[in-house]
Amino acid sequence: MEDFLKDLNEQQKQAVLATEGPVLIIAGAGSGKTRTLTYRIAYLINKQIAKPSEILAVTFTNKAAREMKERLQTLLGNQVIPLWMGTFHSVCARILRIEAEKIGLSRNFTIYDVDDSVRALRKILSSKGLSPQKFNPKVVQNRISRLKNQFILPENLLEQEFEDEYDEVVAEVYKAYQAFLKQNHALDFDDLLIRPIQVFDEYPEIKTKYNNKFRYILVDEYQDTNHAQYLLLKRLLNPQKNLCVVGDEDQSIYGWRGADIQNILNFNRDFPQAKVFKLEENYRSHSNILKAANAVVKNNKSRLGKNLWTKKADGPKIRLVIAEDEVDEARKVVEIIHDEMYTYKRSFKDIAILYRTNAQSRALEDQLRRNAISYNIIGGVKFYDRKEIKDVLAYLKVLVNPADSVSLRRIINFPLRGIGETTVNKIERFAEIEHITLFDALGRVDEVANISATMGNRVKQFHEMMVKFMALKDELNAVELASTLVSEAGIMHHYQTEYDQYESESRIENIKELFTTMDQFAHERQKENRESDLAAFLEEVSLLTDIDTWNESSNAVTLMTLHSAKGLEFPVVCITGLEMGLMPLQRSSADLEELEEERRLFYVGMTRAMESLYLTYANRRRRYNSGTFNTPSVFLDEIPGELIEYRSKKRGSRSTGAVKKRRTAREKKLEAYFHNNDDNQDRGDEFFVGQKVYHETFGKGQILQLEGSGEKMKITVHFFRDDITKKLIKKFANLSPLEE
DNA sequence: CAGCTGTATCTTTTT
DNA sequence: GATACAGCTG
Numbered sequence: 001m002e003d004f005l006k007d008l009n010e011q012q013k014q015a016v017l018a019t020e021g022p023v024l025i026i027a028g029a030g031s032g033k034t035r036t037l038t039y040r041i042a043y044l045i046n047k048q049i050a051k052p053s054e055i056l057a058v059t060f061t062n063k064a065a066r067e068m069k070e071r072l073q074t075l076l077g078n079q080v081i082p083l084w085m086g087t088f089h090s091v092c093a094r095i096l097r098i099e100a101e102k103i104g105l106s107r108n109f110t111i112y113d114v115d116d117s118v119r120a121l122r123k124i125l126s127s128k129g130l131s132p133q134k135f136n137p138k139v140v141q142n143r144i145s146r147l148k149n150q151f152i153l154p155e156n157l158l159e160q161e162f163e164d165e166y167d168e169v170v171a172e173v174y175k176a177y178q179a180f181l182k183q184n185h186a187l188d189f190d191d192l193l194i195r196p197i198q199v200f201d202e203y204p205e206i207k208t209k210y211n212n213k214f215r216y217i218l219v220d221e222y223q224d225t226n227h228a229q230y231l232l233l234k235r236l237l238n239p240q241k242n243l244c245v246v247g248d249e250d251q252s253i254y255g256w257r258g259a260d261i262q263n264i265l266n267f268n269r270d271f272p273q274a275k276v277f278k279l280e281e282n283y284r285s286h287s288n289i290l291k292a293a294n295a296v297v298k299n300n301k302s303r304l305g306k307n308l309w310t311k312k313a314d315g316p317k318i319r320l321v322i323a324e325d326e327v328d329e330a331r332k333v334v335e336i337i338h339d340e341m342y343t344y345k346r347s348f349k350d351i352a353i354l355y356r357t358n359a360q361s362r363a364l365e366d367q368l369r370r371n372a373i374s375y376n377i378i379g380g381v382k383f384y385d386r387k388e389i390k391d392v393l394a395y396l397k398v399l400v401n402p403a404d405s406v407s408l409r410r411i412i413n414f415p416l417r418g419i420g421e422t423t424v425n426k427i428e429r430f431a432e433i434e435h436i437t438l439f440d441a442l443g444r445v446d447e448v449a450n451i452s453a454t455m456g457n458r459v460k461q462f463h464e465m466m467v468k469f470m471a472l473k474d475e476l477n478a479v480e481l482a483s484t485l486v487s488e489a490g491i492m493h494h495y496q497t498e499y500d501q502y503e504s505e506s507r508i509e510n511i512k513e514l515f516t517t518m519d520q521f522a523h524e525r526q527k528e529n530r531e532s533d534l535a536a537f538l539e540e541v542s543l544l545t546d547i548d549t550w551n552e553s554s555n556a557v558t559l560m561t562l563h564s565a566k567g568l569e570f571p572v573v574c575i576t577g578l579e580m581g582l583m584p585l586q587r588s589s590a591d592l593e594e595l596e597e598e599r600r601l602f603y604v605g606m607t608r609a610m611e612s613l614y615l616t617y618a619n620r621r622r623r624y625n626s627g628t629f630n631t632p633s634v635f636l637d638e639i640p641g642e643l644i645e646y647r648s649k650k651r652g653s654r655s656t657g658a659v660k661k662r663r664t665a666r667e668k669k670l671e672a673y674f675h676n677n678d679d680n681q682d683r684g685d686e687f688f689v690g691q692k693v694y695h696e697t698f699g700k701g702q703i704l705q706l707e708g709s710g711e712k713m714k715i716t717v718h719f720f721r722d723d724i725t726k727k728l729i730k731k732f733a734n735l736s737p738l739e740e
Numbered sequence: 741c742a743g744c745t746g747t748a749t750c751t752t753t754t755t
Numbered sequence: 756g757a758t759a760c761a762g763c764t765g
Contacts, residue, residue, distance in 0.1 A: 420741045563753045
C-alpha cells in the first residue's frame with residue numbers, strides 16, 4: 001500500500017494525503033484525476049481512516065462509478081467494497097428509497113423522464129385551457145426544471161411579484177404539476193435532488209444519520225454541479241467537512257442544464273480553510289495538441305487559470321480538413337480513418353468522431369456503412385427510447401407503481417384492445433370524484449356512467465390481468481415476470497405480426513436484449529448484496545446516461561457528441577462541423593457566457609486526443625429543409641498557425657499555415673463562391689444574421705437565419721422575452737433594426 | 741373506436 | 756426527414 005503512492009506525482013500524492021477538511025483538486029484534462037480520486041479512497045480505507053461504508057463518492061456517470069469501483073477492487077485486493085458510489089441522481093434515489101416510509105413517499109415511486117414530464121404538463125396545460133401554442137409544454141418543462149435546479153419551490157414562487165403573464169402561468173402550472181407527480185407517486189429528475197434537501201430540513205434525525213454515516217465525501221466533475229446539488233452537499237457535510245471536490249472549470253459544459261460554474265470558482269469563498277491542489281501535468285496528449293487546446297481556452301475570462309504541460313513529444317500537427325458539404329466531410333473522415341489504419345496501424349476502436357449535435361451523425365453513419373467501417377454510436381436514438389422498450393417498461397412500471405397514470409395511459413390500449421381515449425377520460429373523471437387512482441377506477445368500471453357492457457368487460461379484463469401479474473411480483477423474478485407479461489399481454493404477438501418484417505424482427509430482438517440486461521443487472525446487484533427487484537431495475541434504467549450503455553470492448557469507431565466525450569480519451573480524435581453557427585452554435589454566439597461554454601466544449605473535444613487530432617468543417621451544410629453556407633469557426637483562428645496544417649485530399653501533399661493564412665486554389669474558389677452568395681443575399685437588404693431587431697408583438701430578438709431575398713425573404717428570429725423562435729416573411733413582419 | 745393521412749415542428753447539448 | 760398530433764372516414 002505504501003508502495004502505490006509511488007504511482008503518483010507530487011501534487012497527486014499531496015491531494016491523496018490531505019484527507020481532513022475541505023479540499024479542492026483542480027485537475028486539468030488528462031492529469032490523472034480518476035487515478036488520484038481512486039487512490040485517495042483506497043488510502044482512506046487502507047489506513048483505516050474510514051470504513052468503506054463511511055465514504056460517499058459522487059461521479060458524473062454510472063460508467064465512471066463502475067470503473068472506479070473496479071480499480072479500487074484491484075488496489076485493495078479484490079474484496080467487494082461496500083461504499084456508496086454513483087451519480088447524484090442515483091445516490092439521491094437510493095436515499096429516498098431507504099427513507100420513503102418515514103417521509104410519506106411510496107417506496108415504489110416511479111422516476112419520470114423528460115418525456116413523461118412533458119406528457120404530464122401537456123395534460124395539465126390543456127385542463128387549464130391554456131393553448132399549447134402559447135405555452136409550449138417543452139418550454140414550460142424547461143422553466144420548471146430550471147426553477148427546481150435553483151431550489152425554487154412553487155410556494156416560494158407564488159409569493160413573488162411576476163414580471164409577466166408567462167411567469168405567472170409557469171408558477172401556477174408548476175404547482176399543479178407537483179400535485180400531479182405526488183398523485184402518481186412519481187418524481188422527476190430534478191425532484192430526486194430536491195426531495196432529499198427537503199427531507200434533511202424537515203427531519204433533522206435523518207440528516208444527522210447521514211451526517212454521521214458519510215464521514216468522507218468526494219465529488220468528481222464538480223464544475224458541472226448545479227445549485228440544488230450544492231445545497232444537498234452542504235447538508236450532507238458534518239462539522240468535520242471532509243469534502244474533496246475534483247474539477248476543471250475549463251471543462252464546465254453543462255451550464256444550459258443549470259450547472260453553476262460558480263460552485264467551483266467560489267469554492268475557496270465557501271470554505272476559506274480549503275486546501276487547493278492543482279494537477280497540471282498532462283499524461284494523455286502529445287504536446288502540439290495540448291498547446292493548441294491551451295491557446296484556445298486561454299481566451300475565456302471565467303476561469304481560475306492553470307498551465308497544462310506534458311513531457312510528451314510534439315507529435316503530429318493538428319490536421320485541418322476542409323470539405324464542401326456534410327457528405328464530403330464524411331468521406332474525408334473515412335479517408336482519415338483509412339489513413340490512420342494503414343499508416344499508423346490503428347484499429348477502429350482507437351478512433352473517435354465527435355460532433356456538436358446528434359443530427360450530424362447521419363451523414364457520417366452513411367459513409368461509414370458504405371465503407372464497411374464498424375462503428376458505435378452513443379446517444380441519439382437511445383435503446384431505452386425505442387418504442388417497444390418504452391412499452392414494455394411502461395407495463396413494468398405500472399406493476400411496480402399502479403398509481404403511475406402516465407405509464408398506465410401508455411399501455412391501456414396497447415396492444416389495441418378497443419379501449420379508446422373517450423373511455424379512459426370517463427374513467428379518469430370517476431377516479432377524480434372518488435379520490436382513487438385511475439388504476440383502481442378500472443376495477444370499478446361498472447360504477448362509471450355511460451360505459452357499455454362490452455367496453456366494461458374489456459376494461460375489466462385488462463385490469464384483472466394486471467392485478468394477476470402484481471400478485472406474481474413476489475413469486476417470479478424480474479425476468480420471468482417480464483417475459484410472461486410480454487407474451488400474455490399480447491406485446492410479442494403484436495410485434496410478430498407487424499407488416500414490416502425487418503422492423504418486427506429488430507423489435508423482438510430489442511425486447512429480448514432488455515431481458516438479458518435485466519438478468520445481468522440482477523447478478524451484479526446480488527454480488528453487492530443489494531436489492532435486485534423490478535423497482536430497482538426500473539430505477540437503474542431511468543438513471544442511465546448515454547455513455548453507460550457503451551460497449552467499449554467492441555472494435556469499432558466511436559461516434560458521439562462533444563458532451564458525451566467528457567472524461568474519455570482516444571489515440572485519434574476527429575472533431576467535425578467546426579463552423580460558425582454550429583460550433584459555436586448560432587444561439588450561443590451572442591451571449592459571452594454561452595460563447596465561453598462553447599469554447600470549453602471545443603476544448604474538451606481537443607483534449608480527448610492522445611496522438612492525432614483532426615478538425616473538419618464544411619463550407620455548405622444541409623440543416624433540415626434548407627442549406628446554409630458557413631464560415632470556419634472562430635475557435636479555429638485561436639489555434640496558433642504553427643501548430644496546424646491543412647490536410648488536402650491527395651495523400652502526402654500537405655501544406656502548412658494557419659487557418660486563414662494560406663489557402664489552396666480550391667479553397668479560394670470556394671471562398672469566392674461563398675462571398676458571392678453572401679453578396680446576393682445581402683444586397684439591398686438591411687438585415688443580416690446576428691442582427692438585433694424589434695417586433696411589435698414579440699419584442700426584441702436576434703436574426704438567426706435569412707432565406708431568399710427581397711420582399712419574400714424569410715427571416716428566422718429568436719425572440720428573447722418568450723424564448724421563442726419564429727420564421728417571418730419580411731413583407732409582413734414589420735421588423736425594425738435595433739442599433740447596438 | 742381504429743386507422744389513415746396531411747401538416748407542423750423540430751434539433752443544442754442530457755441526468 | 757421523423758415524429759407527433761389533429762382531423763377525417765368507415
